[in-house]
Amino acid sequence: MRDEIKDVIETSDVALFMKGTPQFVMCGNSQRALEALRRAGAPVTAVDILPDPRIRQELSALSGWPTIPQVFVRGELIGGADIVEELERSGELERTLREKLGDELSGVERTVPVV
């Protein structure tokens, strides 16, 4: 499972580990992070951590970040909901996304399983 999580982090343009899915969000902070990413046009690859408690354990062991959601851009931890919102307010979120992913942000969302 750890390898699958690592694979999502490393191969996704934007990885969002969240409670629930973009279609059915189960937590306020996951909602906040998702909405900020949507407003910035981020192509989000979402992983629902709720199906198995080990997902969260393995993820936090990998990232050293204790809470959910967690957002990664091209393998780098950007932070949780508070940081993503703060970066959005300062304009840095969109800047970082364009810098790393190019000017054509597709905004396409997908959900992938890790179990």
Next chain:
Amino acid sequence: MAVRTLTELLEGAFPGDEVSVEDRTGGGDHFQVTVVSPRFDGLSLVEQHRLVYDALAAPLADGTIHELRISTKGTP
């Protein structure tokens, strides 16, 4: 009660700095914490939040904190 515990942990980790803890829902498990400290100067937001997580490692691990919102500021 939990507000007191969290405040003490943060004051211990950030002695002399401005620390505030708010129970967002009144249920004792959803918190907003704000820390203003010169220790944040020059650090990325991820690094700043990590310092707060480190201070609150115990209540994060034992489930006292169900939801945490963090706001950090360096010196103006």
